[in-house]
Amino acid sequence: MQRTNRVEGFQAREERLKALLMRGLAGENAAYQSFLSELSAHLRAFLRRRLIRLPDEVEDLVQEALLAIHNQRHTYDPGQPLSAWVQAIARYKLIDLLRRRAGHEALNEPLADDLHLFAASATDAEDARRDLQGLLAELPDQQRLPIVHTKLEGRSVKETAALTGLSESAVKVGVHRGLKALALKIRGIL
Amino acid sequence: MKTEDLVALLAAGDITPPGPAAGRLYATACGRGGLIAILLMLTFLKFRPDLLQALWLPMFWVKIGFAAALAAVGLFAVLRLSRPGARLTWLPLALALPLLAIWALAAISLANALPEEHSALFFGKTWMVCPLLIALLSIPVFRMVFQVMREMAPTRPALAGSAAGLLSGAVATLVYCLHCPEMGAPFVGFWYLLGILIPTTVGAIVGNKTLKW
Numbered sequence: 001m002q003r004t005n006r007v008e009g010f011q012a013r014e015e016r017l018k019a020l021l022m023r024g025l026a027g028e029n030a031a032y033q034s035f036l037s038e039l040s041a042h043l044r045a046f047l048r049r050r051l052i053r054l055p056d057e058v059e060d061l062v063q064e065a066l067l068a069i070h071n072q073r074h075t076y077d078p079g080q081p082l083s084a085w086v087q088a089i090a091r092y093k094l095i096d097l098l099r100r101r102a103g104h105e106a107l108n109e110p111l112a113d114d115l116h117l118f119a120a121s122a123t124d125a126e127d128a129r130r131d132l133q134g135l136l137a138e139l140p141d142q143q144r145l146p147i148v149h150t151k152l153e154g155r156s157v158k159e160t161a162a163l164t165g166l167s168e169s170a171v172k173v174g175v176h177r178g179l180k181a182l183a184l185k186i187r188g189i190l
Numbered sequence: 191m192k193t194e195d196l197v198a199l200l201a202a203g204d205i206t207p208p209g210p211a212a213g214r215l216y217a218t219a220c221g222r223g224g225l226i227a228i229l230l231m232l233t234f235l236k237f238r239p240d241l242l243q244a245l246w247l248p249m250f251w252v253k254i255g256f257a258a259a260l261a262a263v264g265l266f267a268v269l270r271l272s273r274p275g276a277r278l279t280w281l282p283l284a285l286a287l288p289l290l291a292i293w294a295l296a297a298i299s300l301a302n303a304l305p306e307e308h309s310a311l312f313f314g315k316t317w318m319v320c321p322l323l324i325a326l327l328s329i330p331v332f333r334m335v336f337q338v339m340r341e342m343a344p345t346r347p348a349l350a351g352s353a354a355g356l357l358s359g360a361v362a363t364l365v366y367c368l369h370c371p372e373m374g375a376p377f378v379g380f381w382y383l384l385g386i387l388i389p390t391t392v393g394a395i396v397g398n399k400t401l402k403w
Contacts, residue, residue: 025207033201040193063196068403070200072343074207075273088275092345096402132191150203157204176208179200183403 010083018082025073039086040066046090057097060186063132065093067183071176096187135185136178143178146171212272215338216265220361223331227365230327235369249373252295256378257363259288260386264357268335271350272342289383295375311374317381320370324385328355328362332389336396344401351397352390359386 017035024032043062051058068089076085136144141164149160150171161168191199209215244250263284270276300308314320335354344350363382372378 024201024205027204027206029201029203029205032205033197036197036201037194040197059193063191063193066193066196066200068343072274072403074209075212075343077273077276080273080276084275085273086275088345089343092274092343132196147199151199152202154202172204172208175203180403187402 014081014083018078021073021076021082022078025076036066036070039069042086043090046087047094050094054101061093061097064097064183064186065090067179067186068093071180071183100187132182132186135182138185139178139181142166142170143174143181146174147178150175209341212269212338212342215341216268216335216357219334219338220261220265220331220357223334223358224361224365226330227327227362228368230330231365231369235323237368238371240371241368244373247373249375250367252292252375253367253370253373253378253382254364256288256292256382257360257367259291260285261357261360261364263288264353264360267353268339268350268357271344271346271353272339274343274345289379292375292379292383296379299375308376312376312380314372314374314377314381316370316372317377320366320372320377320381321385321388323369324359324362324366324382325388326362327365328358328386328389331358331361332393336393336400339397339401340403343403344397347401348394348398350401352394354397355389355391355393356386358393359389362386362389 017038020031020035020038024035040062043065044058047061047065048055048058051061069086072089076082136147139147145164146160146166149155149163150157155163157168157171160166160171164171166174238244263281266284267278267281270278270281299311303311332355335358336351339350339354363386366382366385372381
């Protein structure tokens with residue numbers, strides 16, 4: 001009985017989230033925002049269970065996965081279970097992180113015993129890593145300005161085009177490329 | 191930045207996904223790359239002189255069918271591997287069918303031939319250049335398919351890259367069929383396949399290196 005309930009709950013969540021995503025992909029911002037924010041809770045739980053020994057990484061990875069899901073949203077096929085798609089992305093990002101860490105730790109093995117010595121600067125780096133705004137500032141203008149105007153200041157594509165002197169399609173491309181560049185920047189920092 | 195702020199940022203503004211569907215992008219890449227391969231073939235290799243007569247021979251269409259079947263499998267694999275979480279259970283079978291078919295034909299033709307003819311059926315006259323020419327002709331499609339794939343989300347980059355290589359090799363073979371005079375099934379089942387396996391292998395390596403997101 002309990003088991004059927006759990007399965008039904010899973011089904012209902014799948015359908016609910018999928019409906020929100022489909023409305024979001026059709027351009028409904030509010031639906032898309034609830035999709036992403038509900039999803040981030042699921043991602044956090046999923047990743048927390050798998051990063052028990054690396055609790056500090058969880059939130060960074062949640063953000064990385066959200067960014068990846070957003071940047072790759074055109075690869076979702078409505079005929080496919082949403083959970084399979086999301087889980088494959090989350091797992092890809094998780095494995096990617098563990099692999100990068102393994103490489104990093106192998107590289108710095110002689111320092112492993114002196115961990116306390118660098119503990120302070122490690123936390124600094126972690127704070128900086130979370131600072132997407134700081135990373136955003138590093139993007140070239142034709143990517144940064146479209147993101148800042150349309151996504152942070154709430155301007156339309158048209159207004160942004162007028163403001164920046166870019167064409168409307170260049171604004172859209174700038175947002176897309178900028179967010180992809182942001183995802184790569186997050187990956188590149190460890 | 192807090193996660194809720196990131197969510198707000200991502201959900202703001204124009205959120206409809208960019209660009210046309212993956213299927214169309216890949217089809218365009220194959221079409222354009224294939225066209226360049228045809229131009230390369232016409233410039234450096236030329237049509238086989240007996241092309242018009244060859245059109246009436248079943249073996250010509252067996253070669254075309256072999257390459258087309260592998261191209262179709264390659265395209266479907268590329269599409270699936272571009273999407274996180276897509277199923278691939280049918281892929282080994284779909285890949286095995288054209289291979290088993292051509293090997294069966296090869297076995298039959300070898301069984302029906304005299305022993306002294308075997309070597310001609312297998313090596314033909316062009317075995318030394320065939321795989322290399324197919325690999326060279328695959329370069330345009332290879333590049334264009336990879337360009338599209340970089341915009342997708344392959345969670346298995348080496349496998350996705352090899353699927354892209356398979357697709358480009360199979361399209362190149364289709365083009366090469368218009369030039370190549372060989373008509374032995376054993377030749378096709380080995381040297382054509384070897385030509386296709388070159389971009390497939392290169393694709394796995396390139397995919398592993400460049401398909402990060």
